[in-house]
Amino acid sequence: MEVNYGQRRPFSLGVEEEFQLLNADSFELTSRFDEVFEAAGGDPRVKPELMQSIVEVATHVAETVPEAIEEARGLRAQLRDAAAESGALIASAGTHPFSRYEHQDITDQPRYRELIESMQWVAERELIFGLHVHVGLESAQQAIAVANGLRTWLPELLALSVNSPFWQGRDTGLASTRVKLFDAFPRSGLPPAFASFEEFELLVDRGVRTGSFEDYTYIWWDLRPHPKLGTIEVRICDGQTRLENVAGLVALIQSLAATLAERYEREGALPSEPRTLVEENKWRAARYGLEAQLIDFARDEARPAREAALELVELALPAARRLGCESELNEIEHLCARGSGTEEQRRVEEDGGGLLAVTRWLAEQTVAGV
Numbered sequence: 001m002e003v004n005y006g007q008r009r010p011f012s013l014g015v016e017e018e019f020q021l022l023n024a025d026s027f028e029l030t031s032r033f034d035e036v037f038e039a040a041g042g043d044p045r046v047k048p049e050l051m052q053s054i055v056e057v058a059t060h061v062a063e064t065v066p067e068a069i070e071e072a073r074g075l076r077a078q079l080r081d082a083a084a085e086s087g088a089l090i091a092s093a094g095t096h097p098f099s100r101y102e103h104q105d106i107t108d109q110p111r112y113r114e115l116i117e118s119m120q121w122v123a124e125r126e127l128i129f130g131l132h133v134h135v136g137l138e139s140a141q142q143a144i145a146v147a148n149g150l151r152t153w154l155p156e157l158l159a160l161s162v163n164s165p166f167w168q169g170r171d172t173g174l175a176s177t178r179v180k181l182f183d184a185f186p187r188s189g190l191p192p193a194f195a196s197f198e199e200f201e202l203l204v205d206r207g208v209r210t211g212s213f214e215d216y217t218y219i220w221w222d223l224r225p226h227p228k229l230g231t232i233e234v235r236i237c238d239g240q241t242r243l244e245n246v247a248g249l250v251a252l253i254q255s256l257a258a259t260l261a262e263r264y265e266r267e268g269a270l271p272s273e274p275r276t277l278v279e280e281n282k283w284r285a286a287r288y289g290l291e292a293q294l295i296d297f298a299r300d301e302a303r304p305a306r307e308a309a310l311e312l313v314e315l316a317l318p319a320a321r322r323l324g325c326e327s328e329l330n331e332i333e334h335l336c337a338r339g340s341g342t343e344e345q346r347r348v349e350e351d352g353g354g355l356l357a358v359t360r361w362l363a364e365q366t367v368a369g370v
Helices: 031-038 064-082 109-117 140-151 155-161 177-182 197-209 241-267 275-291 305-323 331-338 341-366
Strands: 013-023 047-048 055-057 088-091 129-137 223-224 231-238 293-296 303-306
Touching: 013 064, 013 177, 013 241, 013 341, 031 047, 031 055, 031 064, 055 064, 055 303, 064 241, 088 341, 109 331, 129 241, 140 231, 140 241, 155 231, 155 241, 155 275, 155 293, 155 305, 177 275, 177 305, 231 241, 231 305, 241 305, 241 331, 275 293, 275 305, 275 341, 293 305, 303 305, 303 331, 305 331
Parallel strands: none
Antiparallel strands: 013 055, 013 088, 013 129, 047 055, 129 231, 223 231, 293 303
């Protein structure tokens, strides 16, 4: 396993967003990745995904949140313009409100053909869109410690980022349909807590030797170490329509990672809460979003998800100030006041426009201000 922790500035960042490609007339998903990629000049930051109606973009490594968000802004503008050349639009949300997975073209690459062959229906219905955030760390052991600590707060990150209430033309009743769809994948969901990086290496080695997977990138946990990049990768968030929500979430994740890293260097191994109870919080966040009652592990009692999220902002604030992302972190307070993406989508739908109006709103808001 290639391990590159400590090769870059601590808490450097990478942001990955998965976008929907829409027909500009019907607002249905459209399988036009190849055309959009060509119109984008073959930019290596623009990447294919399992389905041709999905386009992923990844920033270069950034040292600060403002730098990463500025590049993410430029990538949205670049995709908007490239899609327009093919009569398409881009939109960002965890799911498309009404398009069906059966109507999507699969990307003709060996990895994706093998996924469909091995997983069948589980992979065929993976018409979902996420936000992934990488944070660089100084050592492999530090990465494991931070991942163990951050696992406890993944439900709060999910509650903040929920943005997928609709699926194949109906309201599922969930705040994040995307996360429950992806939980059907093998090697997904919450990661285990590891006692050391060597324990993680051993797991990967045994998985490869037993033919369970080719390498650790086939482990799709909500949070995973990414040794080759020297990062941990937070994968639990739904795709975000508003760029300001991306900024807030990236700032919160970076600042919490820095807070935990500093605590680890000062105190050693960090505590991790029981997986069953963290999983319970994840379910509550997926079902209710910011309206959830999440377990407060310090008191063993429930409290509102908004309160839990704002407490994390307060915890992260000193690190955010040192890292130069206090302004972006403040976007979490605005998100809590305005409501999650799921709340916003449902308000548009309830105003009488239906799911077509929701999809139009997603497309408009995705490129607003870029």
